[in-house]
Amino acid sequence: MADVIYTLCAVTSGLCAWLLAAAYRKTRSRLLLWSSVAFAGLALNNLALWIDKLVLPEVDLSVVRACLGLAAMLVLLYGLIWEAE
Numbered sequence: 001m002a003d004v005i006y007t008l009c010a011v012t013s014g015l016c017a018w019l020l021a022a023a024y025r026k027t028r029s030r031l032l033l034w035s036s037v038a039f040a041g042l043a044l045n046n047l048a049l050w051i052d053k054l055v056l057p058e059v060d061l062s063v064v065r066a067c068l069g070l071a072a073m074l075v076l077l078y079g080l081i082w083e084a085e
């Protein structure tokens with residue numbers, strides 16, 4: 001059951017990143033750009049979780065996952081602070 005949940009989380013965050021990027025292409029709102037980049041980072045974070053728990057359970061990827069999540073949140077924080085109108 002965990003494999004289904006990990007997969008759905010990765011697909012959902014990837015879909016959100018794609019939808020935000022499509023909205024950015026139409027409106028050119030920079031906040032949408034930063035949000036799409038952040039969700040792409042979260043999709044990578046979920047993909048790393050999927051690999052860590054299901055593909056390579058003997059390898060600890062928690063540092064990689066934490067760095068990906070931190071980078072995604074820092075991008076979103078930058079976009080929220082400096083790109084607000």
